[in-house]
Amino acid sequence: MIRNRNKLYFFLFTACIFGYVxxxxxxxxxxxxxxxTACYFKxxxxxxxPSCGSTRSAVSILNGNFIDAFLINPLGFIVVxxxxxxxxxxxxxxxxxxxxxxxFYKTSEKKLQKPIIYIPLLVLILANWIWNIKKLL
Amino acid sequence: MDAQKVDMFMMTNAKFFESHQxxxxxxxxxxxxxxxxxxxxxxxxxxxxxxxxVSILAGxxxxxxxxxxxTGIGIGKLLTCGGFGIWAIVDLFLIMGATRxxxxxxxxxxxxx
Numbered sequence: 021m022i023r024n025r026n027k028l029y030f031f032l033f034t035a036c037i038f039g040y041v042x043x044x045x046x047x048x049x050x051x052x053x054x055x056x057t058a059c060y061f062k063x064x065x066x067x068x069x070p071s072c073g074s075t076r077s078a079v080s081i082l083n084g085n086f087i088d089a090f091l092i093n094p095l096g097f098i099v100v101x102x103x104x105x106x107x108x109x110x111x112x113x114x115x116x117x118x119x120x121x122x123x124f125y126k127t128s129e130k131k132l133q134k135p136i137i138y139i140p141l142l143v144l145i146l147a148n149w150i151w152n153i154k155k156l157l
Numbered sequence: 158m159d160a161q162k163v164d165m166f167m168m169t170n171a172k173f174f175e176s177h178q179x180x181x182x183x184x185x186x187x188x189x190x191x192x193x194x195x196x197x198x199x200x201x202x203x204x205x206x207x208x209x210x211v212s213i214l215a216g217x218x219x220x221x222x223x224x225x226x227x228t229g230i231g232i233g234k235l236l237t238c239g240g241f242g243i244w245a246i247v248d249l250f251l252i253m254g255a256t257r258x259x260x261x262x263x264x265x266x267x268x269x270x
């Protein structure tokens with residue numbers, strides 16, 4: 021679907037803005053656990069999905085509680101890093117009129133399709149999911 | 158390529174492509190060399206209907222996007238519970254078109270070999 025540089029940048033930029041709005045809404049809400057559950061898998065089955073809790077984890081990171089964030093959901097670190105890096109990288113690319121991020125996206129997509137890379141990641145995600153279910157997030 | 162072979166290919170595989178692409182695909186097939194028939198006829202295309210089923214069942218984790226090869230979007234969906242559930246629903250309508258686009262890419266890759 022996304023083989024066009026500007027389309028990809030626009031898509032990721034809007035996604036990041038939505039993410040920031042969502043994080044701000046959760047960050048300004050002092051009692052995190054009373055927040056709305058957006059995950060429809062959790063609403064349907066009452067079991068957490070692999071990435072449930074990443075909002076709470078991201079809020080903990082922003083508050084400086086790194087250990088809490090790791091115990092809630094380690095995926096929060098990945099989400100925060102991606103959300104921090106992507107807008108800066110895209111803006112730099114747009115200003116300097118390069119497509120370094122687009123090339124990076126394409127090469128990493130190809131690398132991730134190799135079994136030797138995606139199988140360990142899949143195992144990690146499944147382990148995280150089992151941990152999530154045990155913690156009853 | 159032989160018109161009979163091309164028509165046979167089109168009859169069995171037209172459902173894997175967008176309707177507006179079918180005419181161009183037929184023209185490309187008529188132009189290319191006969192020796193590529195063995196490659197072209199052995200391509201496995203992804204069925205849009207299967208992807209729709211996957212999207213309904215496991216779209217919230219981006220499995221549909223991983224299967225058609227959109228790994229980047231797949232990771233995005235996986236990390237955000239299917240884009241807070243919204244993107245997963247939007248994808249129910251987009252996934253069949255996206256699968257057909259991917260099929261065209263695979264076809265073009267083999268036709269140019």
